Amino acid sequence: MKNIIKNLVICGLVVTSTISCDNYLDVNEDPNNPSAEIVNPEIVLAATQVYTYNVLAGYTIGSNSNFVQDNMNQLGNLMMNNWTRDVGASNSSYYFNEHTYNVTSDFYAGIFETLYLRTSNYTFIQQTDRPGYDNYVAIAKILKSFYFQYLVDMYGDIPYSEAHLRGDNLTPRYDDDLAIYRDLIVQIDQAIALIDNPSPGSFNPGANDVMLNGDMNMWKKFANTLKLRILLRESQRSASATYIAAQMASLQSSGAQFLGPNETVTINPGYNATLNQQNGFASTFLTTNDGFKNNWSSTGATKYTVNYLLGTNDTRIGRIYSETTAGPGTYDGHQQGDVLNTATNYPVSHVGPGLLINSAQDGIVLSAAESLLLQAEAVQRGYLSGSAKDLYESAITESYKLLGLTAGQATSYYSQAINLVGWNASGNKIEAIINQKWIALNGLNGGETWIENTRTGFPSHVPLSTVAPGTLRPVRLLYPSSEIAGNTANVPPQNESQAFTSRIFWNQ
Numbered sequence: 001m002k003n004i005i006k007n008l009v010i011c012g013l014v015v016t017s018t019i020s021c022d023n024y025l026d027v028n029e030d031p032n033n034p035s036a037e038i039v040n041p042e043i044v045l046a047a048t049q050v051y052t053y054n055v056l057a058g059y060t061i062g063s064n065s066n067f068v069q070d071n072m073n074q075l076g077n078l079m080m081n082n083w084t085r086d087v088g089a090s091n092s093s094y095y096f097n098e099h100t101y102n103v104t105s106d107f108y109a110g111i112f113e114t115l116y117l118r119t120s121n122y123t124f125i126q127q128t129d130r131p132g133y134d135n136y137v138a139i140a141k142i143l144k145s146f147y148f149q150y151l152v153d154m155y156g157d158i159p160y161s162e163a164h165l166r167g168d169n170l171t172p173r174y175d176d177d178l179a180i181y182r183d184l185i186v187q188i189d190q191a192i193a194l195i196d197n198p199s200p201g202s203f204n205p206g207a208n209d210v211m212l213n214g215d216m217n218m219w220k221k222f223a224n225t226l227k228l229r230i231l232l233r234e235s236q237r238s239a240s241a242t243y244i245a246a247q248m249a250s251l252q253s254s255g256a257q258f259l260g261p262n263e264t265v266t267i268n269p270g271y272n273a274t275l276n277q278q279n280g281f282a283s284t285f286l287t288t289n290d291g292f293k294n295n296w297s298s299t300g301a302t303k304y305t306v307n308y309l310l311g312t313n314d315t316r317i318g319r320i321y322s323e324t325t326a327g328p329g330t331y332d333g334h335q336q337g338d339v340l341n342t343a344t345n346y347p348v349s350h351v352g353p354g355l356l357i358n359s360a361q362d363g364i365v366l367s368a369a370e371s372l373l374l375q376a377e378a379v380q381r382g383y384l385s386g387s388a389k390d391l392y393e394s395a396i397t398e399s400y401k402l403l404g405l406t407a408g409q410a411t412s413y414y415s416q417a418i419n420l421v422g423w424n425a426s427g428n429k430i431e432a433i434i435n436q437k438w439i440a441l442n443g444l445n446g447g448e449t450w451i452e453n454t455r456t457g458f459p460s461h462v463p464l465s466t467v468a469p470g471t472l473r474p475v476r477l478l479y480p481s482s483e484i485a486g487n488t489a490n491v492p493p494q495n496e497s498q499a500f501t502s503r504i505f506w507n508q
Contacts, residue, residue, distance in 0.1 A: 041125045041136040042208040046269055048121035049210050050280070052147055053267050053363050055114050056445065059280035060295070068284050068295060070110030072150065076446025079473060080438060080453060081462050083446075084336040086300035086348055094298050099337040099465045101474050103499035109480030112155060116163065119147050123164040134198040135205055135216055141191035142223045145184040146366075149230055152177045153451045154477045156504050157492055171487045178505045181234060185247065188227045195220050210269035211365060222265055224256040225371045232377055233455060234506045248383035259371035261398055266362035273359035282359045285351055290358050301333035301349040304463055305442070312421050314413055319354025319403035320442050337466035354403035355443040369399040369440040370448065377433050389423045392433060399440035420459070434458035455507055472500040475507065 058071040068074060077083040078098040085094040097107060125133070125140035151158050160180045162172030195216045204214040212218045228251065235244045259265065271279040273288050285296040301321045309317040310331065317331055324330045324347035331349045372395035380388040393414050400410035417425040419432075426432035434456050438449045453459070454475045464473055478499055479491050494502070 039124075040130075041128050041133050041140075042205065044121050044125055045136060045139065045205060045208050046210045048118055048125075049143065049267055050269055051118045051121075052115065052143065053365060054280035055111060055118065055147075056150075056365065056447070057281040057363055058284040059278075060283050060293075069114070070108040072111060072154075072447030073281065073443070073445055074284075075108050075111070076448065076450035077443060078336075078446070079450040080446060081302050081336050081465070082305050082442045083351075084300050084302045084334050086298050086334065086350070100467050101465065101469060101499075103474050103478060104496055105478050105481040105484060105494075108477055109482065111477065112151065112480050113482060115147050115151055116159075119144050120164040131199065132201050132203050134194045134202040135214070135219075138191040138194040138216070138223075139205065139209060139219060141187045141194075142219060142226065145187050145191075145230075146226055148180065149184055149226070149233075150447065150451075152180050153233070153504060154447075155479065156476060156502070159487075159490070171490055173490050174492060176505075178234075181230060181505070182243075184230055185227060188223050188230075192220055192223050195223075211265060211267045218259075218263065218265070221257050221259045221263065222366065224251065225258045225366065225374065227251065227256075228258060228374050228378060231383075232374060232381075233451075235381065235383070236455070237506050237508070240506075244383075248378065252384055258375055259366065259368055261368055261372070261394055262401075263371070264364060264368045264398070264402060265366040267365055268360075268362045271360045271363075278359040279361050279363055281363060282356060282361055285356055286359055288359065296350055296356070299350060301331070302336045303333035304336065306331050306333040306349060308461075309439070312413075312418055313416060314421075314439065315405060315409050316354070316400060316403055316413075316439065317352075319352050319405060320439075321349035321352040324349055335466055336463075337468070351443060354405075364402075364444050367398065367402060367440065367444065369395045369402065370437060370445070371395075372398060373433050373437050373440070377430060380429050380433065388429065388433075392423055392429075392436065395440065396436055399436070428458075430456065431458040431460065438462070454503070470500070474499045475501075475503050 054069065055071055057073045059069050060067055061069065074083070075098070078095060083095075085096075085099070096102070097104075122140040122144035126137050126144070128137065148158075148160065156177045157174045158177070158180065159172035160175040160183070162169050162175075165172065204216070206214040208214075212222070227247075231244055231247050231251075234240050268279070271277060271282070273286075273290050275288050278286065278288065285293055285299070287293055306317065306321060309320070318329075321331055321333075324332050326332070326347045330347075332347060334348050372391050375384065375386070376388045376391035376395060378384040379386045379391060393410075396414045397407050397410040400413070401407065414422060416422050419426050420435040421432075423429070423432065434452055435458060437452055438459050441449050453462070453473070464471070476499055478494050478496065484491050
């Protein structure tokens with residue numbers, strides 16, 4: 001596995017040039033580079049896993065660049081009041097658009113553009129007609145579904161059935177978001193069937209799979225967990241009640257296994273402190289000698305979230321956020337949205353040591369804590385059997401462990417008689433579950449917590465930025481200007497107000 005990172009840039013060039021495009025949904029061949037017909041899936045898989053993870057978690061380009069590529073983690077942490085501009089940041093416009101909710105067609109456009117470009121590689125793997133690649137196809141179906149769920153969750157209707165058709169269709173139509181969701185379930189079921197019944201002679205991807213190293217049982221658990229997340233997202237849509245009940249009953253009766261304790265899905269192709277070989281999230285904040293970039297010092301904790309964690313005696317605070325320069329054990333934040341004021345230039349916390357370890361750290365794709373909280377919600381809503389309380393407390397334990405803390409510290413925390421902390425002390429169990437997801441994914445997958453807040457309204461206590469233009473948090477992203485220009489006839493018409501009012505089907 002460690003050798004994969006050495007070839008990753010080369011492989012990435014092969015893959016990207018093989019399926020690169022002017023329009024992000026077009027796949028053209030470069031005659032000066034290898035043809036897709038002679039590129040095997042094992043060459044494509046590792047690079048694509050890394051590049052799609054980078055859109056989830058974040059990354060920068062260049063040796064000294066502080067330019068952070070658009071990513072879901074940063075967006076969500078700013079939307080959910082976890083991060084803000086450090087009050088001492090020299091650039092007063094830092095995170096200005098995020099704080100003012102200035103959602104335009106250029107706001108985080110890279111999420112749409114880059115995911116369409118990179119997930120086309122998963123389509124390429126799925127379409128291979130060479131024998132022996134059933135496990136590769138299964139992995140590609142799962143990961144393509146994983147990222148297309150996020151595209152739907154952030155954009156609604158998107159190109160799907162006609163996407164990735166290369167020169168056969170440069171202007172794909174937009175599919176209905178509900179129809180896409182339903183097909184994602186079909187794709188996941190097909191992936192599970194391939195894992196359960198591979199064709200004779202199918203080989204294991206092994207080290208070419210830089211996420212689970214070819215552990216197909218873990219891929220099956222990942223697939224079931226993703227399926228559960230997709231179904232829960234749709235579950236509160238009243239018109240979907242019959243469909244959701246049938247799908248959940250099928251999960252229950254089939255004995256589907258989900259990711260459990262100690263089963264966080266990570267990615268690591270051999271990350272190290274070398275240019276273009278760092279963990280994507282780490283590269284956002286760390287130099288190649290593991291020193292701090294300006295991005296780290298300019299990204300502060302919010303006063304609201306710091307005070308919330310302190311007020312609930314949550315010892316994860318020292319792992320989610322760094323100590324301030326005021327001394328050991330001190331944590332503070334800046335009010336999200338406040339403008340630079342030298343009179344209030346006090347020490348604040350930044351991204352903490354439980355999240356930012358070094359350039360070689362594993363990337364977190366789907367944590368055990370998130371999986372257990374999904375299961376807790378499904379049980380609490382009556383879809384699955386089990387103990388929601390036990391799953392909830394196990395999720396908190398996994399969150400503590402992932403951040404470098406102990407199970408004993410987790411027990412002390414969730415044993416408190418505090419609303420949204422202790423299970424028995426919490427009036428609204430669903431809000432307690434989503435509240436713990438907000439904490440457990442702070443800095444790890446902020447995009448997920450923003451989407452869950454849009455879906456459920458929880459945690460309801462998290463405030464808007466102080467410079468919000470109204471009383472609503474954005475509920476979606478707008479189609480990027482590049483897509484509007486390149487696929488004009490098919491892009492649904494939008495205006496900027498719809499970022500606050502035009503909800504995804506599962507939230508209508």
